[in-house]
Amino acid sequence: MLLTRITGPRDLDRLTPEELDQLAAEIRSFLVDAVSKTGGHLGPNLGVVELTIALHRVFDSPRDKVLLDTGHQSYVHKLLTGRQDFSKLKSKGGLSGYPSRAESEHDVIENSHASTVLGWAEGLAKANELLRKPDHVVAVIGDGALTGGMAWEALNNIAAAKNRPLVIVVNDNERSYGPTIGGLANHLATLRTTDGYERFLARGKDLLERTPVVGRPLYETLHGAKKGLKDFITPQGMFEDLGLKYVGPIDGHDIEALESALQRAKRFGGPVIVHCLTEKGRGYQPALQDEADRFHAVGKIHPDTGLPISASGADWTSVFGEEMVKLGEEREDIVAITAAMLHPVGLTEFAKRFPDRVYDVGIAEQHAAVSAAGLATGGLHPVFAVYATFLNRAFDQVLMDVALHKCGVTFVLDRAGITGTDGASHNGMWDMSLLQVVPGLRIAAPRDADQVRAQLREAVAVEDAPTVVRYSKGAVGPAVAAVGRIGGMDVLREPSESAGDSPDVLLVSVGALAPMCLEIADLLDKQGISTTVVDPRWVKPVDEELPVLADLHRVVVVVEDNIRIGGVGAAVAQALSDGGFDMPVRNFGIPPRFLDHASRKEVMAEIGLTAPDIARQVTGLVARIGGRYGHEPADAGSQGAEVTRPTTAEPVRD
Numbered sequence: 001m002l003l004t005r006i007t008g009p010r011d012l013d014r015l016t017p018e019e020l021d022q023l024a025a026e027i028r029s030f031l032v033d034a035v036s037k038t039g040g041h042l043g044p045n046l047g048v049v050e051l052t053i054a055l056h057r058v059f060d061s062p063r064d065k066v067l068l069d070t071g072h073q074s075y076v077h078k079l080l081t082g083r084q085d086f087s088k089l090k091s092k093g094g095l096s097g098y099p100s101r102a103e104s105e106h107d108v109i110e111n112s113h114a115s116t117v118l119g120w121a122e123g124l125a126k127a128n129e130l131l132r133k134p135d136h137v138v139a140v141i142g143d144g145a146l147t148g149g150m151a152w153e154a155l156n157n158i159a160a161a162k163n164r165p166l167v168i169v170v171n172d173n174e175r176s177y178g179p180t181i182g183g184l185a186n187h188l189a190t191l192r193t194t195d196g197y198e199r200f201l202a203r204g205k206d207l208l209e210r211t212p213v214v215g216r217p218l219y220e221t222l223h224g225a226k227k228g229l230k231d232f233i234t235p236q237g238m239f240e241d242l243g244l245k246y247v248g249p250i251d252g253h254d255i256e257a258l259e260s261a262l263q264r265a266k267r268f269g270g271p272v273i274v275h276c277l278t279e280k281g282r283g284y285q286p287a288l289q290d291e292a293d294r295f296h297a298v299g300k301i302h303p304d305t306g307l308p309i310s311a312s313g314a315d316w317t318s319v320f321g322e323e324m325v326k327l328g329e330e331r332e333d334i335v336a337i338t339a340a341m342l343h344p345v346g347l348t349e350f351a352k353r354f355p356d357r358v359y360d361v362g363i364a365e366q367h368a369a370v371s372a373a374g375l376a377t378g379g380l381h382p383v384f385a386v387y388a389t390f391l392n393r394a395f396d397q398v399l400m401d402v403a404l405h406k407c408g409v410t411f412v413l414d415r416a417g418i419t420g421t422d423g424a425s426h427n428g429m430w431d432m433s434l435l436q437v438v439p440g441l442r443i444a445a446p447r448d449a450d451q452v453r454a455q456l457r458e459a460v461a462v463e464d465a466p467t468v469v470r471y472s473k474g475a476v477g478p479a480v481a482a483v484g485r486i487g488g489m490d491v492l493r494e495p496s497e498s499a500g501d502s503p504d505v506l507l508v509s510v511g512a513l514a515p516m517c518l519e520i521a522d523l524l525d526k527q528g529i530s531t532t533v534v535d536p537r538w539v540k541p542v543d544e545e546l547p548v549l550a551d552l553h554r555v556v557v558v559v560e561d562n563i564r565i566g567g568v569g570a571a572v573a574q575a576l577s578d579g580g581f582d583m584p585v586r587n588f589g590i591p592p593r594f595l596d597h598a599s600r601k602e603v604m605a606e607i608g609l610t611a612p613d614i615a616r617q618v619t620g621l622v623a624r625i626g627g628r629y630g631h632e633p634a635d636a637g638s639q640g641a642e643v644t645r646p647t648t649a650e651p652v653r654d
């Protein structure tokens, strides 16, 4: 087994070409075996086995910086840099599914948001130049990530510095999740299919080297042929039009060809693009599963069939997708937008039914938001479905293009709240704070499937302002019925009879946390603390009736799956203060810090976003403010309460 003998990149140097091919085969079978057990980005990593081996043979990490865009294709890099225990991949205490500085000095970019690698590389290359460091920077960017605007901002700067060494590897597998779209994809296809300079040389080399006496010198002559030969053989590509040297296309699964191209690029002394042709999911053809996304991101699967181990039930995404199809049938003006994630955001069926009314813009969320403003201004109602965390980068477009112009655009934020296993940059924990400041924008946080359907319909009915519908990842929770309505708010639980008309706690439940909030109310009830639980449904703007309702209570508690700063809790406190109400407001949410990867449940427990944790803290709060706001709560323990009363304020765990 060669793989276990690789403890770091320099162990690759002594392997023969045959051993390198054997290592690649070992890595592939390792990946299928390990990732089928844990879930993860199987397809992308199967596509970069030879490329990663060649990178680590040509460049000397960590002195040279090997940078990966998005980082989901970093498993091979990890295997070659001393990390081969994948048994807890993406689980608490196990390897992250992305690069991690805490794991290794070979890792640089932890951010899993696409299209940033060239910016990082440009900055590092400038630093090396100014500090006169001879180290190399090599950045790997996928064809999908190359459709992101930031990549072109960086390329514009990179191309300006003709003598600043920087190697850019375009990992071109023609796919993001699905096929990569757009003019760039078409241009890459042209480059792929042109019988390029490299292939010419490769063929020439093969032919000439079989006649060593004449062949070798002639090959060197050809190889050193001036630009004229290249122009003659390869049409001028846009990269060269930009002033970047282009090397390729290279067979991304031929280690020798890759190393030859990377060595030349390394010596070039300026910015150079190495265009590698790879296959996502290469080498894995399970019996039964022709996975549409080429195993881009799989859950636990049967390695030999490729089929999921456990069938997933109804999830938030499918509820949205089904309702979108119904809306599409009812309203011809409704169109859908995705940023290269048609299937993951639930638009597959909509696209099948209405192929002319769905737009995949590539990994380009900023463009998606502005294009949506155009679509709305043009008389349509766009629904941009996107993971909550990825909308962060389009904040200005939401603010200054969509909201400023009062465009009727609906943003559907999937994976809102803690997602957990994809690490810090994938949690959808900032949207209700960022969007809180957007004038006119309205935010809905549905608590169950019925509310997703209802609130999506309410959202697309708004034509003069942006609307947002945000929900969690994975299985949708149980239906939570309302027992009443106050203003626009659903009452999920009335206070206990004993409270009369002065219940203790108004508990504002946001979105999918409704079941947990009902559990909190039960725990408080055991303490003799009476609670009214309301679900505002639309959390922005704050319901006008909320302050009036709050005034009937001694304390207001807000529980949200969003960062604690500037979210719904803050907005409620602001509304109460603006109305002259000064009862205490206690906000429970996600602390303002980056959260290590673990399951959603583990992360929620770690940050204290659980019913027992919150009930205990609310009990303490009510006890402390008892005298100031009227009657004492019923004696603790009168109903066999288990929860202990803390005597002093528990520090907020940030």
Ligand SMILES: Cc1ncc(C[n+]2csc(CCOP(=O)(O)OP(=O)(O)O)c2C)c(N)n1
Pocket: 044, 047, 070, 072, 073, 112, 113, 114, 141, 142, 143, 144, 145, 146, 171, 173, 175, 176, 177, 280, 296, 339, 340, 341, 363, 365, 390
């Ligand atoms: C800003 C942003 N939007 C969406 C995603 C989700 N996402 C992760 S990987 C991926 C596709 C990347 O395609 P490519 O860059 O070609 O890499 P490949 O998977 O083909 O190796 C997408 C859309 C993301 N990580 N970041």
Ligand SMILES: CC(=O)[C@@H](O)[C@H](O)COP(=O)(O)O
Pocket: 070, 072, 112, 297, 344, 415, 419, 422, 473
């Ligand atoms: C890097 C990438 O592809 C992410 O978008 C991630 O895979 C999301 O995973 P889920 O779709 O399982 O939330």
Ligand SMILES: [Mg+2]
Pocket: 142, 143, 144, 145, 171, 172, 173, 174, 175, 176, 180
């Ligand atoms: Mg790709």
